Amino acid sequence: MMPVKIRGKGFLFLIAMTISCSMGLAQAKKRVRHHKKSDSALLDMNSRLSDSLLQEAEIKDTTVPNMVNKVESYSFKLNRAESFLSRKLDTAGILTALSGMERGLNFFHTRLEQNDNPLNFRNLNTASVLLDESQERLEGWQNLLNGFSDQMGRNHDHIRLIKHDSTLLNAALDSVLQGEMKVVHDRSLSLDSQQHIAIIKINTLRNRISINNLLVRDLKTEITYRLNQLRTGMWKQEEAPLLNASETDYDSSLLAVVTDALSRSYRVMRVFMITTWDTRSVNLFIWLFLLVWFMINLHHIRKEKDTDTILRNVQFLNRSALVSSLLLLFTYGSYLYAGAPAMYMHSNGLFRLLALSFLLTPYLSKAGRWIWLCLSLIWISFAVDDLLLDSAFGERWALLTGSLVLIGLCVLMLRKKTVLFRNLEDSPARKALLVFTLILICFSVGCNFTGRLTLAKLFAITAIDSLVLAVTLKVCSGILVDAVYIQSEAYANNRFSAFLNFVDLKNKLRRILWVATILAWSFSILRDLTFYDDVYHFIDYFFNKNRTIGSFGYSYSSLVVFLLVIWVSSILSQFVSFFFDQNRQEGVHKKSKLGSLALIVRIGIWTAGFLIAIAAAGIPINKISILLGALGVGIGFGLQNLVNNLVSGIIIAFERPIQIGDTIEISGKTGTVQEIGVRSSKINNGEGANIIIPNGDLLSQQLINWTLHDRSRRVHILISVPYKSDFRKARDLIAEEIKKNEKILKDPPPAVAVDSLTNNQINFEISFWVSDLSEISSLRNGLMLDVFESFSKNEIAMS
Numbered sequence: 001m002m003p004v005k006i007r008g009k010g011f012l013f014l015i016a017m018t019i020s021c022s023m024g025l026a027q028a029k030k031r032v033r034h035h036k037k038s039d040s041a042l043l044d045m046n047s048r049l050s051d052s053l054l055q056e057a058e059i060k061d062t063t064v065p066n067m068v069n070k071v072e073s074y075s076f077k078l079n080r081a082e083s084f085l086s087r088k089l090d091t092a093g094i095l096t097a098l099s100g101m102e103r104g105l106n107f108f109h110t111r112l113e114q115n116d117n118p119l120n121f122r123n124l125n126t127a128s129v130l131l132d133e134s135q136e137r138l139e140g141w142q143n144l145l146n147g148f149s150d151q152m153g154r155n156h157d158h159i160r161l162i163k164h165d166s167t168l169l170n171a172a173l174d175s176v177l178q179g180e181m182k183v184v185h186d187r188s189l190s191l192d193s194q195q196h197i198a199i200i201k202i203n204t205l206r207n208r209i210s211i212n213n214l215l216v217r218d219l220k221t222e223i224t225y226r227l228n229q230l231r232t233g234m235w236k237q238e239e240a241p242l243l244n245a246s247e248t249d250y251d252s253s254l255l256a257v258v259t260d261a262l263s264r265s266y267r268v269m270r271v272f273m274i275t276t277w278d279t280r281s282v283n284l285f286i287w288l289f290l291l292v293w294f295m296i297n298l299h300h301i302r303k304e305k306d307t308d309t310i311l312r313n314v315q316f317l318n319r320s321a322l323v324s325s326l327l328l329l330f331t332y333g334s335y336l337y338a339g340a341p342a343m344y345m346h347s348n349g350l351f352r353l354l355a356l357s358f359l360l361t362p363y364l365s366k367a368g369r370w371i372w373l374c375l376s377l378i379w380i381s382f383a384v385d386d387l388l389l390d391s392a393f394g395e396r397w398a399l400l401t402g403s404l405v406l407i408g409l410c411v412l413m414l415r416k417k418t419v420l421f422r423n424l425e426d427s428p429a430r431k432a433l434l435v436f437t438l439i440l441i442c443f444s445v446g447c448n449f450t451g452r453l454t455l456a457k458l459f460a461i462t463a464i465d466s467l468v469l470a471v472t473l474k475v476c477s478g479i480l481v482d483a484v485y486i487q488s489e490a491y492a493n494n495r496f497s498a499f500l501n502f503v504d505l506k507n508k509l510r511r512i513l514w515v516a517t518i519l520a521w522s523f524s525i526l527r528d529l530t531f532y533d534d535v536y537h538f539i540d541y542f543f544n545k546n547r548t549i550g551s552f553g554y555s556y557s558s559l560v561v562f563l564l565v566i567w568v569s570s571i572l573s574q575f576v577s578f579f580f581d582q583n584r585q586e587g588v589h590k591k592s593k594l595g596s597l598a599l600i601v602r603i604g605i606w607t608a609g610f611l612i613a614i615a616a617a618g619i620p621i622n623k624i625s626i627l628l629g630a631l632g633v634g635i636g637f638g639l640q641n642l643v644n645n646l647v648s649g650i651i652i653a654f655e656r657p658i659q660i661g662d663t664i665e666i667s668g669k670t671g672t673v674q675e676i677g678v679r680s681s682k683i684n685n686g687e688g689a690n691i692i693i694p695n696g697d698l699l700s701q702q703l704i705n706w707t708l709h710d711r712s713r714r715v716h717i718l719i720s721v722p723y724k725s726d727f728r729k730a731r732d733l734i735a736e737e738i739k740k741n742e743k744i745l746k747d748p749p750p751a752v753a754v755d756s757l758t759n760n761q762i763n764f765e766i767s768f769w770v771s772d773l774s775e776i777s778s779l780r781n782g783l784m785l786d787v788f789e790s791f792s793k794n795e796i797a798m799s
Helices: 002-086 091-113 121-163 175-233 254-275 277-301 307-311 321-336 342-363 366-387 393-414 430-449 453-490 495-499 502-508 510-528 532-544 556-579 594-617 621-637 640-655 695-700 727-740 773-793
Strands: 547-549 552-554 663-666 669-676 680-684 690-694 703-705 713-722 751-757 761-770
Touching: 002 121, 002 175, 091 121, 091 175, 091 254, 121 175, 121 254, 254 277, 254 342, 254 366, 254 393, 277 307, 277 321, 277 453, 321 342, 321 453, 321 510, 342 366, 342 453, 366 393, 366 453, 393 430, 393 453, 430 453, 453 510, 510 532, 532 556, 552 556, 556 594, 594 640, 640 669, 640 680, 640 690, 640 695, 669 690, 680 695, 690 695, 713 727, 713 773, 727 751, 727 761, 727 773, 761 773
Parallel strands: none
Antiparallel strands: 547 552, 663 669, 663 703, 669 680, 680 690, 713 761, 751 761
16 A cells, blocks of 8 residues: 555645646746846947047057157158258358348449449440340349249148148057157148248349349330430440640549549459359360360370471461460450440450460561551450540540551551561452451541540441451451361371362361451451341341241241251261271272262261251151152152152162172163262273263163172173194193282182184183182283283294
8 A cells, every 4th residue: 555655645746746747837938038128138238349449449540550650751751842941052152142232233223323433335335244244144033043942832722731630640550650650740740830931041042033023124124215315326426526625624634534444444343353253164174175275285286297388387376376276266266245344345355366466477578567466456445445434634645646657557457568467378358358448447536536535436446346356357257267277287087077178178177267357357347336236136136037928937047947957967978988998998999888878878868968958947847748749749849869869879878789899781771880879870981081970870770790799800801813823832832821820819720721712823712710819910910911021932823
């Protein structure tokens, strides 16, 4: 019974436990649902917090690299600004030069306001030149400072951008990066202060330069007005007529006026010398080059055996190379200045006169020395008179005395019996020059008598200067001829010296020397008469005025440039032709490939010269089509042969069917090629005649070139022997003589054969080869004489 009861009780306990667990599970489900709601809110809050933390971490991760790049960029900009600022523009040098310029401008301004002592032509022209140079320097300084200021402005904008960048002061970043950012920020503050000070200095200096530039423009306007007044007023009576004038009409004596003029002119020239050192440096460099050239050539000449013979043909360089080079410097160096002060020009002229007198002394006759001394004294007195700022009573009578003496000298030199120079070629312009001088000095006398002192001084200095300058330019041309002659003799074997030999210079360049002399003389006369500016403006307007033909625009200056470049190209082409000329080299008979090369070089020079001339003249490239179209029409109507020859010349240059030294035969004419030109070629027939053959014929006709591959040639000789002679022995003797001759080639072997049998004789034909056809004539003659001598010894007759 007991086990049944136990099982019953266990069953009941199991049921009770099941019910209680079921109730617990139901309550647990309710509790789970409530906690699920609270956990979802917590998880959502945690998720948002996590996202914000992740975003903040991501921002910090991108900010650091960006700030590093920014610091590097700012550092680069600051370094560049510091480097530019450290260059330190030479404002001190500009200030020093500007201060000196301001003193000069104030001097001119004060001098212009002195109406009781007005400036004359020379002073106004000098002031105009100096003001032009001052304006050029001021504009150069202005451009320099503007460029410097613009760059500083750009740097200043970059520095201010860095200075006001608040991110450089962010304290939330890494400490090392914060230090670098602070350094950049501090540098920007320091540079901003330095830039501000530098900009103030530059702007102050710019304003000062601008003020002086305005002053220069005002002074130039006033000087232009004064010059126009003088030009219109100098034809009017300025002072009392000479015969009615008295010493009481003038404030100062002649000595006081001269002293004052020289002191003022010296101050003006000193300013001019300071502002034109660059041009004088060029003059000194050219002078040193000429002096070294003269000395080296004379040194070579004095080493030659025939030194005396060579130097006998030299007129001026043999006397003194130093003085000759100085004469060239004082004569042509002044032309580099557009309008130098009168003091500078007359000082330069004085040195020129001294050098000229030294070189002319050996060639002056006894009467010529006195005439030249008088001319020199007159030139000096007129030059000093030209510098005077004020007039004096003694000045007018001194001017009249010098003018009358010059008139007498001109009349004396016009007489044929008066010999001024010995052993010097008389100039064909001598009479015309003396008449021109006489006319000018007569005008000066007339103006002096009527009270027109300005005109009298202008005509007087121009008259004497025209005469002295003409002699100077003639001597300078002689010095250049002497220099080239000595060059050709010192290096007689040099190709370039041969191209510029003395005979060629006198024959080809005489006209060029004459043109250069006339231009230089005319320029000086216009400058003395103060007409140079007017003539220059007229020429400038004439050559630079734009003209049109249809839609094509041009100017005469572009045409002159075009022709000048073409002329230079032709000179270079002639030099190349001369340099490769085989007639002047040893071994003319030898074949040379230089002729074709020279033709190619000449064609290249002409082509390059044509293209450069077009570019230099400013001709648009699209306009070339018009020229090519016109050229095509010309070719179609009548230039076929010319173009055919030109194209054939180019083909010959590249294909090389003939070369210099070739022996050719064409149209029954035989000769040696001497020159291959662009249009035609030249052959020498060996009898002193040159045959000109168009290049087109060389390609279109049948041409025999005996030396295309080599100069060897087969020679045929016919020898006749009568039947009564032993012709077999005669054949052997001929073969023996051929064998003895070393100039006859053994390969191919020579041959002696019977050519024909006639009624009275047997004809032997001798055939052999020679290495150079130029030796055929002498070899043929020698061989026949040897055969005749051999036949005579062996009693064999020839018919």
